[in-house]
Amino acid sequence: MNINSLCYLGLVLVSIILLIYVCYKKGVRRSLLLFLAMVGAGYIIETVIYDFLGSYQYYPRLIKHNAFYDSNLGAIASNALALPVSATFIATFHKNWLWIAFITGIFAGIEWLFLKLDIYSHNWWEIRYTSLGLPFYYLFAKILHKKIELPLNGMFHSFCLFLIVGTFAGSFHIFPILFFSSRYYELGWFTNQAKDTTAFGAIFYLCASLFYVAIAKFHLMPRWLKYIVTALSMYTATILLRRTGILHSQVWWDTPYYILLSIAALLFAETISKQLAKGT
Structure with a gap:
């Protein structure tokens, strides 16, 4: 080494x-x-x-x-x-x-x-x-x-939840790309394709994290329906990005992985939301 x-x-x-x-x-x-x-x-x-x-x-x-x-x-x-x-x-x-x-x-x-x-x-x-x-x-x-340390609510609860969920969503978004080259993004922001992928991947996970926080805190929808909406939203985003030529999947499991990730991220968001509401 x-x-x-x-x-x-x-x-x-x-x-x-x-x-x-x-x-x-x-x-x-x-x-x-x-x-x-x-x-x-x-x-x-x-x-x-x-x-x-x-x-x-x-x-x-x-x-x-x-x-x-x-x-x-x-x-x-x-x-x-x-x-x-x-x-x-x-x-x-x-x-x-x-x-x-x-x-x-x-x-x-x-x-x-x-x-x-x-x-x-x-x-x-x-x-x-x-x-x-x-x-x-x-x-x-x-x-x-x-x-x-204190029970959180309101905007600060949402802010802390966003930071924590972003860690989960961002890490598991980028790791398959780094280690397995599972997908890449092509927007022409940079001449280096990997840098293009990293930059757009960051925007993607930040937007996804905002979505997870919002739907986790949306109490007018049944919990089971939240998971369906989340999975369908990730699937729709994946298809749209692929059809516009931004997303290029290079492994068969790329789409299923990110759909499962979205479901796991929502579950994680709900769990952390409860912890922050109780305080430590």
């Missing part, structure tokens, strides 16, 4: 160990809800600066068949695991600004090291942007943690 893979896998391993420690000390339900919400927030940030603005590139060398998908995996290791775990640690243990500055410095140092090892590169991004942005990310985690 090469140095690139070892560094990224090491980052993943340390993050998982820290997450297990946080869950053990502070409770699984509260810790995981906050973690999933921070992953969702990280996904939205990455959609803007990485997917569309091309801020940086990762080289974990874990996916051999496509360099951009390999970079996506590096982004997931960093911004959908390491950073949300550190935010969960800071918020659940009520760490002060000295801790925030210290952990921000650690990530700035890791970024510098990855640059020196040539396993990560900047396009227009700079380490100072990381150093300036992370304290706000951690502050958001502390605010969110205080909120989810």
Whole structure:
């Protein structure tokens, strides 16, 4: 195994160990809800600066068949695991600004090291942007943690639910594409087809997540009918995207998979909605 893979896998391993420690000390339900919400927030940030603005590139060398998908995996290791775990640690243990500055410095140092090892590169991004942005990310985690301790309702309930459901929907939307090249999107936004796919995939999962939240909280429809409407909506969206030439499925199970994903996402949304309404 090469140095690139070892560094990224090491980052993943340390993050998982820290997450297990946080869950053990502070409770699984509260810790995981906050973690999933921070992953969702990280996904939205990455959609803007990485997917569309091309801020940086990762080289974990874990996916051999496509360099951009390999970079996506590096982004997931960093911004959908390491950073949300550190935010969960800071918020659940009520760490002060000295801790925030210290952990921000650690990530700035890791970024510098990855640059020196040539396993990560900047396009227009700079380490100072990381150093300036992370304290706000951690502050958001502390605010969110205080909120989810209490029973939530109204718009903030919907917002937290959207972040958490987005983590589920976004992850399971992109993983088959990264590992199995199950589908690709073609819009001409970028010359790189994989980047086109990643960017539109982000828009797709965000819109789908809004739908799951809305229908989960829509109480005028029988529960069984919600699942039928959700499955039919995903099927219709898939057919429309395919007929307009945007979606290209490359495996037989592509359509059934995303229909089943939509049903699972709605079930997940309903479950998390109840948890947020009760408080942690």
